[in-house]
Amino acid sequence: MTTLAIAGIMHESNTFSEAPTDAAAFSQTHASNMIKVWGEAHHEISGFIQGATEYDYTIYPTFMASATPAGRVTDDVFDRLTEILIQHLKSAPKHEGLLLALHGAMVVESYPDGDGEVLRRLRDAFGRDLPIVVTLDQHANVSEQMVAESTALVIYKTTPHIDQRQRGLQAAELMMRILRGEVTPTQALAKPPMLLNILYHVTNVPPMAPILTAAKQLEENPNILVGSVAVGYPYADVHEAGPAFVVATDDDPQLAQSEADRLSDMLWNVRGQLTLDLPDAAQAVEQAMQSESPPVILVEMGDNIGGGSPGDSTFILAELVRQKASGFVVVVFDPEAVQSCIQAGVGGTVSLEVGGKADNLHGDPVPIRGTVRLIHDGQYIETQPRHGGQRYHDQGLTAVVAVGDSLVALTSRRQTPFSLQQLYSLGIDPTEMQMIVVKAAVAYRAAYEPIAGQIIEVDTPGLTAVNPLHFEYHDIRRPLFPLDDL
Secondary structure, eight states, X not given: OOEEEEEEEEOOBOTTOOOOBOGGGOEEEEGGGHHHHHTTSSSHHHHHHHHHHHHTOEEEEEEEXXXXXXXXXXXXXXXXXXXXXXXXXXXXXXXXXXXXXEOSOOOBTTBSSXXXXXXXXXXXXXXXXXXXXXXXXXTOOOOHXXXXXXXXXXXXXXXXXXXXXXXXXXXXXXXXXXXXXXXXEEEEEEOOSBOOOGGGOOTTSTTHHHHHHHHHHHTTSTTEEEEEXXXXXXXXXXXXXXXXXXXXXXXXXXXHHHHHHHHHHHHHXXXXXXXXXXXXXXXXHHHHHHOSSSSEEEEEGGGOGGGTOOSOOOHHHHHHHHTTOOSEEEEEEOHHHHHHHHHHOTTOEEEEEESOOSOSSSXXXXXXXXXXXXEEOOEEEOOSOOTTOOSEEEOOSEEEEEETTEEEEEESSOOOOOOTHHHHTTTOOGXXXXXXXXXXXSTTHHHHGGGOSEEEEEOOOSTTOSOGGGSOOXXXXXXXXXXXXX
């Protein structure tokens, strides 16, 4: 029976962050636990595992390593992770191919194209004969190196990412067709000269919806194996930054390039529609207080944890306090405040200055006074398809402080707000709140959109500010829209 190795090394690196992503930041699932941890999740690794049953192969698990988005990955941890992967593959009794989960926007201290470097090292170790089918996050900054060093790339088709398991299955099916000699993938890449504002990354509305529909329709052609769209990751100052279109055909390079170019042109031709007109924190809170459609979701774009921000921005919290808002809930990363709550105990009164401690970009600490309502270990489980695909989550020791009829949840680990279970696990019913602050940009939608009465996206400063003109780029290719006059 065919044996396929499965593995993953994933990180989305915000190069504007000064917080390095080191060994302590990475969580690793080793071979013996991969099926237990990922088998029932909604991740591409889960799709690789399911594919063994669907497409009749044996799994050789290696390991899965990932870290919450932050600054560049350090050279030492990158070297160690790639060496672990290569050693696992070298010690395998046999494997005919590798199913590999990469992010596509990993930046390493010495390697701006971290994912491409992983693939280059694999080719150095195993040559060109080993088929490597790679899944990428839709926020990948796809490089020529990634295309050249992979046998085929399969990119998520949704943002928020709720199709990861399906893409893992698609990669597995394609791998088996390659090994059976049914197809010979030939890939082409097209990259329009632009950065796509994260506000427009949502794939079920224009401008991306019709482009994704066109990419899916490509796969109805038996000569086209994969049609992929990457929206790109604008918070990485690297040459490859920006949207990309990758088409894999069955040994037809001309068709691959022409269709990749066609998809690219679809986005380029609507660039004039990509305008920004969002309220600041003060305006957004005022609008939320006047809303008659609770809960109002206030999206703190400048502190998008999933984009590498610290999770302790206080711009919206400060306005909620200043404007005497009621019935709100906000989650803030603040280990120091958590310890103060633990010392006070449940039912104790605390006076705290929360947030604004990671750097000088995300506001000042905000004084609050309230009662400790809950101390929790911060662990919860998500069973539904959600952005990121993970089942098990851990935001560290967590304290909930009641400030009047509002709630401030303080965590010891940064946690992306991709799951309503983050609040439900703390005894908070989000549907009963007037306002909910989410430190995100797009990915929260899979969880929060179904319960939202109104969504207000807020233009706040920070490492993930919504407007790329807030950043000073040095290494991206130029000219690029909207940074330059094209």
